[in-house]
Amino acid sequence: MGMARALLLRGSESRFLSQTLPHRPFVRRAVRRFMPGEELSDALEAARRLDQLDRPSIFTVLGENVESADETRAVAAAYSEALNAIQERKLDTDLSVKPTHLGLDLDPALALENLARLATLAGGMERLVALDMEASGYVDATLELYRALRSSHANVGICLQAYLRRTEEDLDGLLASGPMIRLVKGAYNEAESVAFPRKAEVDANYLRLARRMLEARREDPGVRVAFGTHDARMIAEIVQLSDELGLPPDACEFQMLYGIGRDLQAKLVTSGRAVRVLVSYGSHWFPWYMRRLAERPANVGFVLRSMVRR
Secondary structure: OOHHHHHHHHHHOOHHHHHHHHHOHHHHHHHOOOOOOOOHHHHHHHHHHHHHOOOOEEEEEOOOOOOOHHHHHHHHHHHHHHHHHHHHHOOOEEEEEOHHHHOOOOOHHHHHHHHHHHHHHHHHOOOOEEEOOOOHHHHHHHHHHHHHHHOOOOOEEEEEEOOEOOHHHHHHHHHOOOOEEEEEOOOOOOOOOOEOOOHHHHHHHHHHHHHHHHHHHHHOOOOEEEEEOOOHHHHHHHHHHHHHOOOOOOOEEEEEEOOOOHHHHHHHHHOOOEEEEEEEEOOOOHHHHHHHHHHOHHHHHHHHHHHHOO
């Protein structure tokens, strides 16, 4: 792991930094590159603009590791409000949720209750609820939640992380159920025994897993696969793999962060590929923001330029 990435990931876990830096104007300016604002109204306006560009979206309310049952219910209520607003505006928008934001730390049964309520509401609107994957210590509990939800809700998806050594085995265990899987590289501070430490290893594993997912999609059109990456080279290789397997252009979905890779998004849409944009909002954005910087430490230059413009 590079020095810059390691420092950024450690910073994402710092309570002091999370309480101090979000109040600095230059940080608030810089984070606008990755999110349209902190309010639901900001996310809805961003989704409206994206719909006009034939780019559906995914909403996530930022936050994790809540400390009380009441907080989890408030988060679930915020997602319910978002779903109702999405339905009212006829937006093509799904949800992506962190299990610890809905109570996984406190009680898995509480998290399941909150998620089942959301999945039921979303299902009536033909919208998907995807479980985000957090640090490696939560993988087993998150997979258990996903399987429990899938037993009664077909509109639930799961995220897997290519940098974890265990993910190939996890993927094989999921594919038989005809799932929706989003593959990302991973952005938490993990031990080398748990995660591949070098980018080249992560990239190679990502492409191995992508091939397995695309093969599963060819075997079963009910399998829904998505790839969360802004890496143009990786995307080109996945497009080539998909074409080699004889899949239609929209057989898989490329998912990208709001504000990143807009030209690449447009190029993919023009070529008939499916693109969905992750729109994040909420006030608890600092850990998420630091992990976004760690995914591509060159983005720190953007922050430094924002500091100069103070």
